[in-house]
Amino acid sequence: MEDAVEALARKGPSSAEIADWIRAQIRSNRFVPGQRLVEVDIIRQTGGSRFKVREAYQRLAADGLVEIEEFRGAKVRGASMDEVRQLYRARAALEGLCAADFTERASQADREHLQEIAAAMEECVENERPEEFGRLNAEWHQLLMRGAGNLVIEQVVKRLNTPVHHLLFGTFYRGERLREAARDHRAILAAIMANDPAEAERAMREHVENGLSFLRELDEAVHFHT
Amino acid sequence: MEDAVEALARKGPSSAEIADWIRAQIRSNRFVPGQRLVEVDIIRQTGGSRFKVREAYQRLAADGLVEIEEFRGAKVRGASMDEVRQLYRARAALEGLCAADFTERASQADREHLQEIAAAMEECVENERPEEFGRLNAEWHQLLMRGAGNLVIEQVVKRLNTPVHHLLFGTFYRGERLREAARDHRAILAAIMANDPAEAERAMREHVENGLSFLRELDEAVHFHT
DNA sequence: GATAACCAAATTGTTGACAATAATGCGGGC
DNA sequence: GCCCGCATTATTGTCAACAATTTGGTTATC
Numbered sequence: 001m002e003d004a005v006e007a008l009a010r011k012g013p014s015s016a017e018i019a020d021w022i023r024a025q026i027r028s029n030r031f032v033p034g035q036r037l038v039e040v041d042i043i044r045q046t047g048g049s050r051f052k053v054r055e056a057y058q059r060l061a062a063d064g065l066v067e068i069e070e071f072r073g074a075k076v077r078g079a080s081m082d083e084v085r086q087l088y089r090a091r092a093a094l095e096g097l098c099a100a101d102f103t104e105r106a107s108q109a110d111r112e113h114l115q116e117i118a119a120a121m122e123e124c125v126e127n128e129r130p131e132e133f134g135r136l137n138a139e140w141h142q143l144l145m146r147g148a149g150n151l152v153i154e155q156v157v158k159r160l161n162t163p164v165h166h167l168l169f170g171t172f173y174r175g176e177r178l179r180e181a182a183r184d185h186r187a188i189l190a191a192i193m194a195n196d197p198a199e200a201e202r203a204m205r206e207h208v209e210n211g212l213s214f215l216r217e218l219d220e221a222v223h224f225h226t
Numbered sequence: 227m228e229d230a231v232e233a234l235a236r237k238g239p240s241s242a243e244i245a246d247w248i249r250a251q252i253r254s255n256r257f258v259p260g261q262r263l264v265e266v267d268i269i270r271q272t273g274g275s276r277f278k279v280r281e282a283y284q285r286l287a288a289d290g291l292v293e294i295e296e297f298r299g300a301k302v303r304g305a306s307m308d309e310v311r312q313l314y315r316a317r318a319a320l321e322g323l324c325a326a327d328f329t330e331r332a333s334q335a336d337r338e339h340l341q342e343i344a345a346a347m348e349e350c351v352e353n354e355r356p357e358e359f360g361r362l363n364a365e366w367h368q369l370l371m372r373g374a375g376n377l378v379i380e381q382v383v384k385r386l387n388t389p390v391h392h393l394l395f396g397t398f399y400r401g402e403r404l405r406e407a408a409r410d411h412r413a414i415l416a417a418i419m420a421n422d423p424a425e426a427e428r429a430m431r432e433h434v435e436n437g438l439s440f441l442r443e444l445d446e447a448v449h450f451h452t
Numbered sequence: 453g454a455t456a457a458c459c460a461a462a463t464t465g466t467t468g469a470c471a472a473t474a475a476t477g478c479g480g481g482c
Numbered sequence: 483g484c485c486c487g488c489a490t491t492a493t494t495g496t497c498a499a500c501a502a503t504t505t506g507g508t509t510a511t512c
Contacts, residue, residue, distance in 0.1 A: 012466095015284070039494070049466065054494090055284045058241070062288030064381075071473045071494055086378040089327070090320060093379075097319040152312040153319075156382055238496095265464070277496065280464090297464055297503045 015055035018048045022060060023162065026076055033078025037066065063159055079163040081219050087160050088212035092205045094153045095141065099188060099204035100197035101148035110147035111192065117143065118185050125178045133178055177214055184210060241281035244274045248286060249388065252302055259304025263292060289385055305389040307445050311438060313386050318434035320379045321367065325414060325430035326423035327374035336373035337418065343369065344411050351404045359404055366411070403440055410436060
């Protein structure tokens with residue numbers, strides 16, 4: 001929000017800023033799958049020109065977040081459960097590899113930092129603070145990919161996550177799931193500290209697969225797919 | 227080229243067609259890394275309007291193929307050797323997983339098709355037809371990902387490959403490299419037919435890593451990075 | 453001869469108006 | 483009462499003109 005206000009103050013948001021704004025709306029569930037993004041509305045709400053809004057649409061379309069149809073504009077794309085499965089499978093492979101690479105390549109500072117964040121997350125479990133847990137979790141996974149020396153994977157994973165981000169924030173991190181995730185993290189961390197790349201990879205894959213299983217259970221309760 | 231002509235006949239190319247045209251230029255090395263994409267030139271060569279050209283730029287920028295700078299337009303982005311390494315590492319993880327999933331999930335028809343393409347590639351090695359080998363190779367890898375039931379990975383890999391595509395077409399598939407690649411494919415195929423997902427994954431990873439090693443050797447001869 | 457200020461050309465950013473198409477509401481006929 | 487066709491409205495697609503900025507060269511000055 002800060003960025004948007006600041007941008008408005010100086011001249012008007014750039015197409016990238018508009019795209020980010022729309023992303024934020026989707027994440028916070030204010031734009032739901034299937035909803036049409038009417039250009040005039042976006043212009044009113046962001047203060048950007050029509051040209052910039054349409055540039056933003058193109059970027060979002062390339063990211064797979066919206067669909068553009070001729071003469072029908074852009075609408076928010078929803079992910080089916082099968083797509084979520086494919087997506088988590090990809091994440092498992094990529095983050096698994098990063099866990100292995102981290103074990104072999106990461107600096108001592110990164111290793112310690114990883115431990116610190118994990119410790120903070122354990123506290124969140126005890127004190128029942130799911131929103132902070134979610135924030136730290138994102139930071140933890142990011143540090144792992146960066147420490148593995150692979151920015152490309154980091155960006156790919158970021159993109160992969162966007163379509164299901166709102167699910168995570170809404171219902172993912174609460175109750176028993178926190179404890180499970182923390183347990184998984186302990187296993188991954190132990191393998192890394194023991195300099196066992198293969199085991200780190202295996203544990204990370206299991207961790208991501210567990211996340212998918214949890215989403216599946218959620219899906220059976222509430223049907224969020226379009 | 228057919229598409230472009232056809233499009234011109236009816237009205238003018240869409241932004242997606244312009245983007246594809248630029249992609250083709252980059253792949254065929256007619257546009258090289260660092261080169262500026264002047265809007266007027268693109269308009270002249272494609273027949274598209276300025277608006278569509280700029281929409282195309284946004285898509286390409288989201289794909290990481292071009293960089294857009296304020297008041298300086300779009301220019302072709304080049305990949306450093308380290309980025310190529312990260313990229314191949316990601317491919318190794320993703321395609322490795324697909325090899326395992328293919329082993330467990332693919333239909334009998336897909337398995338047979340995979341064998342057919344591999345056989346055709348072997349012939350290309352014998353008869354020294356590198357360009358057809360390259361085409362079949364792309365088809366082979368694509369079939370493997372699709373048969374694994376993962377379109378998401380297929381699209382991610384397609385995007386990952388684009389920045390180094392022109393390298394592959396220019397110098398990659400020739401001479402000894404063809405024989406190596408064919409040998410790798412045999413190993414992967416054998417594991418799949420033996421219903422050994424773990425070995426299929428391992429062999430596929432090795433195959434991709436071999437590709438990276440070959441690119442490294444190439445890099446030491448000619449410095450293509452910007 | 454080198455350097456800095458400046459001007460002109462080239463290029464991109466922005467806006468508004470107009471055309472083409474889809475969505476909507478209305479009225480008539482059955 | 484319901485459905486089909488038509489007109490109206492809303493929305494997107496396209497383009498051309500204008501503004502802002504960079505770039506390259508030129509000239510004056512030291």
